[in-house]
Amino acid sequence: MALLRGVHFRNIRGDLFGGITAAVVALPLALAFGVSSGAGPIAGVYGAIFVGFFASLFGGTPAQVSGPTGPMTVVMAAVFTQFCAIDPVQGPILAFTVVLMSGFFQVLFGLLKLGKYITLMPFPVISGFMSGIGVIIITLELAPLLGHSGESSVMASLQVLPENILSYQPSALLLGILTLLIVFLCPKSIGKIIPSPLIALCVGTLIYVTLLPDGSVPVIGSIPSGLPEFIFPAIQFELLQDMLLAAIMLAALGSIDSLLTSLVADNMVKDQHDSDRELIGQGVGNMMAGLFGGLPGAGATMRTVINIRAGGETPISGAVHAVVLLLIVLGAGPLAEDIPHAVLAGILIKVGIDIIDWNFLRRLHRAPVFVVVLMLLVFGLTVFVDLVTAVIIGVFIANVITIKHLADIQIDSIRVVADQPDNIDQLSAREKEILVAAGGRVLLYHLEGPISYASVKGMTKKLTNSQPHDALMFDLTSVPLIDVSTAMAIENIMLEALRANRSVYMIGMNDPVRSVLSQMQILTRLADEFIFDQRIDALEAAYQRISLS
Incomplete structure (x- = not known):
């Protein structure tokens, strides 16, 4: 340089x-x-x-x-x-x-x-x-x-x-x-x-x-x-x-x-x-x-x-x-x-x-209520308290609200699928056929997009309220990254399923996702035969296993 x-x-x-x-x-x-x-x-x-x-x-x-x-x-x-x-x-x-x-x-x-x-x-x-x-x-x-x-x-x-x-x-x-x-x-x-x-x-x-x-x-x-x-x-x-x-x-x-x-x-x-x-x-x-x-x-x-x-x-x-x-x-x-x-x-x-930000003040009445309240709060704290307090509180509140919105989007993208798989467009005809044939005994947990700690509670709640099953599948094919909080939540769900004598499958992990799960020693809970790159291969293996049981 x-x-x-x-x-x-x-x-x-x-x-x-x-x-x-x-x-x-x-x-x-x-x-x-x-x-x-x-x-x-x-x-x-x-x-x-x-x-x-x-x-x-x-x-x-x-x-x-x-x-x-x-x-x-x-x-x-x-x-x-x-x-x-x-x-x-x-x-x-x-x-x-x-x-x-x-x-x-x-x-x-x-x-x-x-x-x-x-x-x-x-x-x-x-x-x-x-x-x-x-x-x-x-x-x-x-x-x-x-x-x-x-x-x-x-x-x-x-x-x-x-x-x-x-x-x-x-x-x-x-x-x-x-x-x-x-x-x-x-x-x-x-x-x-x-x-x-x-x-x-x-x-x-x-x-x-x-x-x-x-x-x-x-x-x-x-x-x-x-x-x-x-x-x-x-x-x-x-x-x-x-x-x-x-x-x-x-x-x-x-x-x-x-x-x-x-x-x-x-x-x-x-x-x-x-x-x-x-x-x-x-x-x-x-x-x-x-x-x-x-x-x-x-x-x-x-x-x-x-x-x-x-x-x-x-x-x-x-x-x-x-x-x-x-x-x-x-x-x-x-x-x-x-x-x-x-x-x-x-x-x-x-x-x-x-x-003074006149450009924004002129359009303040058109902004969402939260934006108006946050701006006026930071303005008041800056004038009457101090700049440090104003910035810290403002950034904290803005980040909490943003994280809440992102968490809602992440939770909405999660699909729990058993014998009615039509709500996931990514599934092939054969994959849907297997899930229907399994009669609800195979539960596919489809996650989509980046999953962060903010959506952990909602993710756990969705699975907790699901129907009884024999095989649980974490489909991470459409997940570009996860954080440690999400990885630990996956482990808790996984351990609960294993204690109930259910089979647990991990599907479609990319390198960043696999790295987090490996570093936290979560993949050591599963044998290699339960880790798949392709969803269809995991579904075929699970269906064969429950058919023999």
Whole structure:
């Protein structure tokens, strides 16, 4: 495997232009995400630099641009608040150590080749938590929009909202409304040349600097310039469980966010990304961000789309985007100190609105009741509890219902046949003739499709309620695979039949089915003369045996 996937210089002009354009879009978002996280504006820019550079070079989606995103910032804000509340001095270091750990987990996901499984999440769960994250971002930015300091949680923001509305700062609110008008109403023709968030950032800051008195509106304030400092990781063992949980949550969310963006990039460039390699690249980027005080990041859909539309095709464009941001940090940090919080809040409110799954919400009334309830449950848990709980509960409920539906289908496909074999189309005329001639003494247990643990109870019940017989046949000809639970259920039914002095036959096992039954030592219960590849041969042998008895 090549160290750098998709790197070439045949599109260098497009990659340079795409990278520069993506950096212009990323700058206001990175500053806003940094402020929103509590780690400071420079942490957002550092996150865009490190995640953007290393994820591009070592990732598996050549045209993808990575950096801080809304979902990742929401989780990072909770992590930063949690550990700083416990230990104000070591809290920031612990939070960035969590970022480092999350990157390690992402690399581990990639090495274990889990990429193809990461996005196998039910749509109502994804829709619910993405819409929930959008609402969280909007709610948390209402206070800065009104000229007040932001709160750390949705409930706290809602509790102080009436007071903030009554005591709003007119100048801040006007700047925020102006920002929202620009990002929503900016013509697409202009937005293709200069991104609307950058226009809003420049216009809002220029109005503050030229027309408003100093101190009338809260601003970013002092921003460090120069190269980032190395942060030596720290772990407090009494907090290790909380740190691991937060790191796994960041890793899982970042992986989902990145791979969903990879699918968008695939559709635009008509290529196929390498999921496992993308996870490794994202992990390396987040590890470096954690070591240098940057926010965690993921594949950023808007920046990736803009990069591709501007001509970016290879990892060079993502790397250029990071280098441009680094140059801005080295030379233009003081220029960002007068950016009003209300302007950043307006930009982030637009981000939050875009994250909400409006496409699905518009059709919510047409969806099945279960899907609606699951989506709203995950949405509510995301907003008012936490993302981890929302995803775990949502996936669990969705999987239980899905397994129940599959089990019903599997049970319906099972046929128990004695002397009336017309309900199985697969039987030949001779096979039906034998079953009729046996007069019910041969019971054919026909299974079809993959059989899992979920259908074991129904499978056992069907056989338990069957008529008396002398020979029991398990017809597995149409079964591509079984699991251990099914194999053990077959053994229990088999042993019960053997104890009743009935003959038991196994028919038509393919290699995967035979492997499971052999590994569980179930086939050792039967002599070779009772194991057949063809159903007709087993029926002939059984009929001959009962005729002689």
